[in-house]
Amino acid sequence: MGVCGYFAASWKCLVVLFFRLLFLVPAGLPVHSQGDSQTDSKVMDNITVKQGETVFLRCAQGDIVTHTAWLNRSSILYAGEDKWSVDPRVSLVTFNQEEFTIKIEDVDMTDEGPYICAVQTSSRPRTTSVHILVQVPPIIINLSKDIVVNEGSNVTLMCQASGKPEPSLTWKLLSPSDAPSVSEGRDVGVAPGQRGVLECEVDSMPEADFEWYRDDRRIFNDFDGIQIEDVGQLSKLTFLNVSEEDYGNYTCIAINKLGSSNTSFVLYEIIEPTSSTLLQDGSTSVLDLTSSVLEKTTSETFAIQAGPGAVQDGNSGSMGTHVHTYSCLLLAIILQFLLSF
Structure with a gap:
């Protein structure tokens, strides 16, 4: 702890402290200052993740790596394959000569902040830092209840929301129309x-x-x-x-x-027409038509035979024969029509 002195808040001091704990810095090796070229450091882009999602922290290794660890703000998460964190959401994904990756599931606001991958090579230590930003969907946490006021009175409506980034609020009047x-x-x-x-x-x-x-x-x-x-x-x-x-x-x-x-x-x-209904309707229509034709034919024949000035001669019998033949022919046609159903 004397190495860090009053610079305990410095990431460099924290990394050096963990290196000592992990025996990543051999005994007797001098501790270099933050600006010393003997320590390589790299800052990655920020990682933005929504609350409840999973984030992966990846760190490149190398053939000459002897020790490696993932650290957060105040503790060691993983030292090689050994898990130091007691958080069940943190787990090891990949650990080999090329990559050292861990994941954090169900990310929350408490996970936001800086993370460091500390690597000890045969020559000098190397660090890679990344900052996790957690976004929280907006939610209304306080809203005015329904209120009845007199016309012309003042009224105050309240709407309070939380989220990250901070949400913007808008009001809209919904007309009864x-x-x-x-x-x-x-x-x-x-x-x-x-x-x-x-x-x-x-x-x-x-x-x-x-x-x-x-x-x-x-x-x-x-x-x-x-x-x-x-x-x-x-x-x-x-x-x-x-x-x-x-x-x-x-x-x-x-x-x-x-x-x-x-x-x-x-x-x-609704009742759909059936074949029997059509047959019945068609038969009735044909019979009505037949009856009408027969009545008309009989009436006309009678008028011819018994009209004013009618002469009863040998031709009257012939006329009756023609009417009878015509009626029989018409009935035959009607019967054939009915049998077609």
Whole structure:
């Protein structure tokens, strides 16, 4: 300790002291001053690391190195492969003739400061120093509570934050007009067994969260075959396989810190036409048409035969025969049409 005297705060004295403790300086070898050329020293760039991350401290070795150690502000971390630090976050990564590397995990503010790699060669000692800078993400530690004041009164709002580097604070007035505004819901008709989608669109700043309800019961994602997908200002309620129980009233609610807004939907059933329905409708139409044609044909024939001034002669029998033939032909066409189904 007499070597350092009143210069105990000097890094040079601290390094020399540790060298003595480690027997890196042979007995009888004179201790050189800080400016002596017999000791090589190198200063590395600062290492900046965020709080909670891992930092690696690397030191170049050499073939002529006999002893080496990593030191921090007040203690030895590693002397060669021997760990002197009791901190479990500190560990040895690489130790060979080329490199001597240790790491410090979960870095905190207490780890900030200078570190030295001290190396003893066959001729003289060599040191490499580096400074660790720890950054701390900003966090608000004190904020005014909600307050109600009379119009025209003075009000003081407080916001206190910490971090490193020191964070800057900004204030912003959020107008009530920024509360969510949900577009009017559109009812959707879906046939049983099909896929149905209800879409809820909102205009909001700040961004709103969505909630879906069936009557008074809230719906969650993957609930009874229902999926909810929120993308920005749009929320989709998707029915993968619509059943009778799914039909009914639904409500979408958009919520942010400034308020809420909602809109309602109706999922209703639609019946898709089937082949039997088409056949029944087509048959009815054809039969109606046939009946109309037959009535018209009979009426016209009767008018021809029994109209004013009509003459009953041998041709009247022929006319009846033609009408009967026409009716049979028409019925045959209709029957063929019906059989096509």
